[in-house]
Each structure stands twice: as structure tokens, then as C-alpha cells.
Amino acid sequence: MRRRVLEALSxxxxxxxxxxxxxxxxxxxxxxxxxxxxxxxxxxPPMIIALGDLESVLxxxxxxxxxxxxxxxxxxxxxxxxxxxxxxxxxxxxxTSVGDITNFTKLFQDRFKTIKRMLxxxxxxxxxxxxxxARKSAEREVKIIGxxxxxxxxxxxxxxxxxxxxxxxVHVLVLKSARxxxxxxxxxxxxxIVGKPAKNGEMIVADEIIRPxxxxxxxxxxxxxxxxxxxxxxxxxxxxxxxxxxxxxxIGWLKTSEEARDVKYLIMPGDLVDxxxxxxxxxxxxxxxxxxxxxxxxxxQLKGVRDDISIIAAPGNHDAVRLAxxxxxxxxxxxxxxxxxxxxxxxxxxxxIEGRSVLIYHGRSFDDWxxxxxxxxxxxxxxxxxxxxxxxxxxxxxxxKTAIAPEEKDYMVIDEVPDIFVTGHVHHAGMGDYxxxxxxxxxxxxxxxxxxxxxxxxxxxxxxxMIHLGTGKxxxxxxA
Ligand code: D5M
Ligand code: FE
Ligand code: ZN
Numbered sequence: 001m002r003r004r005v006l007e008a009l010s011x012x013x014x015x016x017x018x019x020x021x022x023x024x025x026x027x028x029x030x031x032x033x034x035x036x037x038x039x040x041x042x043x044x045p046p047m048i049i050a051l052g053d054l055e056s057v058l059x060x061x062x063x064x065x066x067x068x069x070x071x072x073x074x075x076x077x078x079x080x081x082x083x084x085x086x087x088x089x090x091x092x093x094x095x096t097s098v099g100d101i102t103n104f105t106k107l108f109q110d111r112f113k114t115i116k117r118m119l120x121x122x123x124x125x126x127x128x129x130x131x132x133x134a135r136k137s138a139e140r141e142v143k144i145i146g147x148x149x150x151x152x153x154x155x156x157x158x159x160x161x162x163x164x165x166x167x168x169x170v171h172v173l174v175l176k177s178a179r180x181x182x183x184x185x186x187x188x189x190x191x192x193i194v195g196k197p198a199k200n201g202e203m204i205v206a207d208e209i210i211r212p213x214x215x216x217x218x219x220x221x222x223x224x225x226x227x228x229x230x231x232x233x234x235x236x237x238x239x240x241x242x243x244x245x246x247x248x249x250x251i252g253w254l255k256t257s258e259e260a261r262d263v264k265y266l267i268m269p270g271d272l273v274d275x276x277x278x279x280x281x282x283x284x285x286x287x288x289x290x291x292x293x294x295x296x297x298x299x300x301q302l303k304g305v306r307d308d309i310s311i312i313a314a315p316g317n318h319d320a321v322r323l324a325x326x327x328x329x330x331x332x333x334x335x336x337x338x339x340x341x342x343x344x345x346x347x348x349x350x351x352x353i354e355g356r357s358v359l360i361y362h363g364r365s366f367d368d369w370x371x372x373x374x375x376x377x378x379x380x381x382x383x384x385x386x387x388x389x390x391x392x393x394x395x396x397x398x399x400x401k402t403a404i405a406p407e408e409k410d411y412m413v414i415d416e417v418p419d420i421f422v423t424g425h426v427h428h429a430g431m432g433d434y435x436x437x438x439x440x441x442x443x444x445x446x447x448x449x450x451x452x453x454x455x456x457x458x459x460x461x462x463x464x465x466m467i468h469l470g471t472g473k474x475x476x477x478x479x480a
Contacts, residue, residue, distance in 0.1 A: 001025055008034045009049070016049040023054055033057065083227075083264050083310040085343050088357065089350040089411065091326035096408040104398075104406045108147070111393070111410040112166070115190040116145050118212035118392055118415075125192040125210055131168035135201030142204065144170070145192045151185045161185060163193065163204075171203045180209040184373050184387075189396040212392040219436025220419045225354035225470035227264035230254070232464050233362075233424030233442035236318065238294030239274035240287045241447045246462040246479040247301075250445075253477070254305055263466070265353050266309055269424040269442055270316025270362030272298055272330075278318050279451065291320050292334070299337035311342040314349055316362035316425060324405035325364065325395060325412065348394055350416060354469040359418035363425030363441075365395035365402040372397055378457050381441040382432040385423060389414065389434050420467060427452070427459035431474055438472065440465045 002025045009016055016024065024030050033054075119125050125143050134142040146163035154160050159174040159181060172193055174181050185191070192210035197203075232250065236242050254260050273294035274286060288294045302311060313330070315321045321328055329335075329344035338344075345351060348361035369384045370376045376384050388394050394412040395402045404412070422440045429443035443463040452459065462480040467473070 001030060005030050005034055013047070014049060015047065017051060020049050020051045020054045023051065024049075083308070083353070085265075085310055085312060086352040087343075087345060087349065088352055088416065089348075090329070090346040091407065091411050092329040092344075092346045092349075095328060095405070097324075097405045102406060104404075106408040107404070107406055107410055109166075110408065111413055112147060112190060114410065114413045114415055115212055115392060119145050119190070119192045119210060122192065122210055122212070124194060124208065128192065131163070131165045131170045134197060134204060135168070135170060137197055137201075140196060141194065141207075142197055143192065143194050144204065145190065146170075147190050148185055148187055151187065159185070163191075172206050173198075173203055174206045174209070178207065180206055183209050184375075185209070186369070186372050186391075186397050188398045189391050189393065211390045213390050214392075214417055214435040214437060216435055218417060219433075220356065220438070220472040222472075223355050223470055225356075225468075226262055227354050227469045228260075228262050228466050229265040229267055229353065229356075229358070229420075229469055230260075230263050230464055230466050231267050231269070231422050231440050231442040232445070233269040233422070234271040234316070234427055234444035234446060235268065235273070235298065236271055236444065236446035237273045237298040238286055238288035238291070239446055239449070240285050241449050242274070242287065243445050243447055243461055247445045250462070250464055250477075250479045251301055251304055253479075254309065264309055265469075266305065266311045267358065267360060267422060267442075268311065268313040269360045269422050270314050270347055271318045271424060271444075272313055272315070273318060273320075274446075275318040275320060285449065292337075295320070295330075295334050296337045299339070299342075302342060303339055305341070307339075307341055309341065310353075311338075312345055312351060312353075312360070313338075313342060314345050314347040314360050314362060316347065317364050322405070324403040326405065326407065327362075346411075348411060350418060356419040356469050357416060358420045358422065359414065361394050361421075361423050363423035365397070365412075366423070366426050368395065368397040368400040368402050371400065378426050379428060380430070381423065381426045381428050382430045382434075382439050385421060385439045385441070386432075386434045389421065389437060389439075419472075427457070427461065429460040429463035429465075429476070431465050431476065438467060438474065440467075 005025055027033055128143040128145050131144055134144045146165040148161055149164050150162040152160055157176045161172045163170055163172045193206050194208040195204040195206040198205050276291050315327050315330055327347040329346050335344050350359050366384055392414040420438045422442055424442050427444035428441050430441040432439050444459050444461045448459055464477045466475040
């Protein structure tokens with residue numbers, strides 16, 4: 001092992017200090033670590049690896065160490081039924097918005113604080129100051145962080161924004177000739193601005209707009225998991241447009257197919273059923289008019305899924321929980337229909353499976369994003385998801401279609417960068433990658449509804465995405 005490791009490094013012209021070499025060779029995944037050093041995204045490989053460098057890489061690693069024995073024998077590492085779903089972030093049981101509290105102050109303060117912290121880590125925003133200080137500043141360049149309260153185009157075609165921080169509000173002008181002009185701004189997002197004070201501190205002329213964004217060079221590192229996760233959203237059980245045959249094919253595949261043998265997780269990001277009273281005259285489009293019966297039917301079918309598959313189900317805007325986001329998990333009187341391998345989580349929620357962090361969000365805010373931002377469309381949900389990741393927020397636009405609950409903490413902030421980000425709602429199927437985050441929009445099991453026809457929305461149903469949790473390998477299955 002030592003020889004292989006040293007050879008691999010020296011081939012690339014990398015030296016390693018003896019104590020670092022000792023520690024490296026004691027790692028069962030030493031060769032993988034060598035790869036990580038070679039392909040280190042930040043500025044290429046180091047010339048000399050010191051003990052401290054290696055220790056910090058080991059600390060960052062998502063993988064747990066694999067016993068040598070398993071590597072040699074290729075024995076299956078995960079014992080049967082070892083699935084563990086760790087819930088990292090979920091409103092369920094943590095709601096503070098009880099009764100008729102309609103005060104959003106704390107929510108917005110929390111959002112501001114959390115995203116400001118992320119922005120302050122950006123090199124471009126080192127030395128940020130408050131708006132009052134920026135107004136009085138004699139410097140040529142100032143840096144501020146604030147929430148967008150308003151944005152409009154002036155009669156000369158420039159963009160004028162109102163930016164607010166904890167102390168003050170200021171006008172920020174983005175000239176149409178500035179590079180930042182093409183960057184879309186949505187209301188209530190939190191941004192950093194680098195610019196020049198003007199008009200005696202009444203205004204700042206922006207040179208650059210900075211977003212919290214996803215750090216470059218992240219992404220899933222290999223781990224020892226053998227398991228696949230499958231994603232299936234927007235089932236809409238009970239609707240007369242529910243695609244029963246295709247769904248049954250999918251469940252049948254999951255039960256018996258050789259390809260599905262190592263599937264250990266089924267993740268369902270909302271709209272499990274069609275619900276009742278979701279839109280006017282919905283009864284006319286329902287096959288099952290009792291919402292409990294809808295869940296019971298779904299639960300019955302999921303009982304056919306192998307016991308060694310953990311099912312994680314979140315609600316959407318058609319499900320039987322409060323509509324305001326974050327939505328808690330489905331309550332016990334519905335949960336009770338399902339087997340014990342089903343974990344109900346909130347919307348959004350962040351879970352960990354096999355060392356992978358998965359952010360699950362149904363996606364009601366797609367409607368607001370698409371309406372607010374020219375160029376975003378229902379047909380390209382991955383572009384919207386990328387915009388959510390760049391702003392580290394699932395639903396920044398307040399007061400439109402997405403109902404938001406006045407919680408004290410903003411659960412819609414993406415504070416932890418996920419390995420996998422899955423959404424639904426728009427009934428499209430897409431998989432992509434943004435700076436190492438795997439993005440999935442998980443299709444639907446409902447054909448075009450009359451509502452969608454009216455709005456010219458064409459669904460892309462009956463696709464199931466699969467991700468190998470050890471390697472990040474992806475597949476798409478088509479049951480259409
Ligand atoms: O949403 C399914 C699709 O229909 C999704 O693309 C959003 C769209 N939809 C649903 N309600 C609305 C409203 N009120 N405006 C615009 N677009 C909408 P589902 O949640 O499954 O009904
Ligand atoms: Fe839906
Ligand atoms: Zn929906």
C-alpha cells in the first residue's frame with residue numbers, strides 16, 4: 001500500500017512528509033485520498049503534503065473509514081436492514097408559530113442573520129459595513145449586506161433597488177452598463193453589494209452583486225455504501241388522472257427486479273395524494289373522494305415494497321397538512337395507515353442517509369420564481385433549483401403564491417449544502433448538477449390535468465431517478 005501511495009504521488013510531482021505518509025497509509029481508503037489530493041479543486045494539488053494538510057482533509061471527509069477486511073474480500077458492508085434515516089432539519093414538532101401569531105419579524109431576522117453569515121464568508125465581502133456607515137463613508141468603495149425590499153427599472157433603463165439591513169435602508173443603483181445588471185434580483189433575497197457611495201450617501205452605485213452561493217469544488221466523495229436511492233414525487237393518488245398502470249409497474253419493478261436489488265431508499269417529495277378542496281370543483285376530477293381513502297390506498301400499495309427499503313415521504317400542497325411552509329410531516333391519523341418502514345418528514349426537510357445529506361422540498365415556490373424571473377419556465381425546473389442554491393433559499397419571494405408560516409427560524413434557508421437536492425411540484429423530470437450538488441426534479445405519476453392544459457403545462461410523467469449513494473452514479477427509469 002505504502003509503495004502504491006508514494007508512487008501515485010510522485011508521479012504527479014507531489015512530495016509527502018514522512019509522518020503524513022504514515023498516517024495516509026494507515027487509511028483504508030488511502031488511494032482514494034490520494035485522488036482527492038490530486039484533484040483538489042482549490043488551486044490544484046499541493047507540492048508538499050504536510051501532516052496538517054492530511055488531517056484537515058480527513059476531518060472534512062464524508063466517508064467513514066472502511067475496515068481493511070471489507071476492502072479485500074469485497075464483502076457486502078451493510079448488513080440487511082441497516083438503513084438509517086437521520087433527520088437533520090425538519091419543522092415537525094418544532095413549530096413556534098402557534099395560534100394566530102402573524103408576526104414575521106423573527107422569521108426575517110433569522111433569515112437575514114443566517115444568510116449574512118454565509119455572505120461574510122465570501123472573500124468579496126470582507127470588510128462589509130452597515131448601511132449607515134456606508135452612507136457616511138469617505139471611502140471610494142463600500143461593501144454592504146442587505147435584503148432587497150424593492151427593485152424597479154428607472155426611466156433611463158437602469159435598475160434601482162431598495163436595500164435594507166438591521167439599521168437602515170438605502171437606494172442601490174445598478175447601471176445598465178454594469179456587469180451585475182444582467183443578474184436577476186428577486187424581492188426579499190439577501191445580497192451583498194460592492195459599490196460607490198453617491199449623492200451624499202443617499203445612494204450606492206453597485207459594481208458587483210454577491211450571492212451566498214454554493215462553494216466551488218464541493219460534491220460527493222465516494223463512500224462505501226452499496227445502496228441506491230430512488231425518487232418518485234407527485235403521485236396524486238385519488239386523482240382520475242393518476243397513472244395507475246405505470247405506478248403499478250414501478251412498484252412491481254421495486255419489488256422484484258434484479259436492478260432494484262440494492263435500492264434501499266424511496267424518497268417521495270410531496271403531493272402523495274390529490275387531496276380534496278385543493279382547487280374549485282376538484283371532486284369532478286377525483287376517483288377517490290375521501291382523502292383518508294386516498295392515503296389508505298397509497299399505503300396499501302407501498303406495503304408491497306420490500307421491508308428493507310426505507311420510504312421517506314414529505315407532504316406537498318395537495319397533502320393533508322397546513323399549506324404554509326415549512327409544512328410538518330403528515331399527522332398520526334394518516335401515518336397509521338403506513339408500515340413502519342415509512343418515515344414521514346416535513347416539507348422542506350433535510351435528511352441523512354448513508355452519509356449523504358438530502359434536501360427534500362416539494363417546490364410550491366417554483367410558481368413564484370417562474371412568475372418573477374424572466375427566462376425561468378416550468379419546463380426547466382433545474383434552472384430554478386440552481387437559483388435557489390445560489391441564493392441559499394428555497395422560497396425568498398414573500399407574499400405571492402407560496403404561503404409562509406411565521407416561524408421564529410427560517411426553515412427555507414439552505415444552511416447546509418446538500419449532496420442531493422430533490423423537488424417535485426412542476427411535474428417535470430430532470431436531473432443535473434450545480435457545483436457538485438445533484439439536483440433532481442422527480443416527475444409525476446399523474447397525466448395532464450385540465451388545469452395544466454389551460455395553462456399550457458405539459459407534464460413529463462412516470463420517470464424515476466436513481467442515485468447510487470456510494471458513488472453518486474445516476475440512472476433514470478422510464479415507466480411512461
Ligand atoms: O401542481 C402541478 C402543476 O400545476 C405545477 O406545475 C404548478 C401548476 N400549478 C398549480 N397550481 C397553480 C397555480 N395556482 N398557478 C400556477 N400554476 C399552478 P400541483 O401542485 O400538482 O397541483
Ligand atoms: Fe403535484
Ligand atoms: Zn404540487
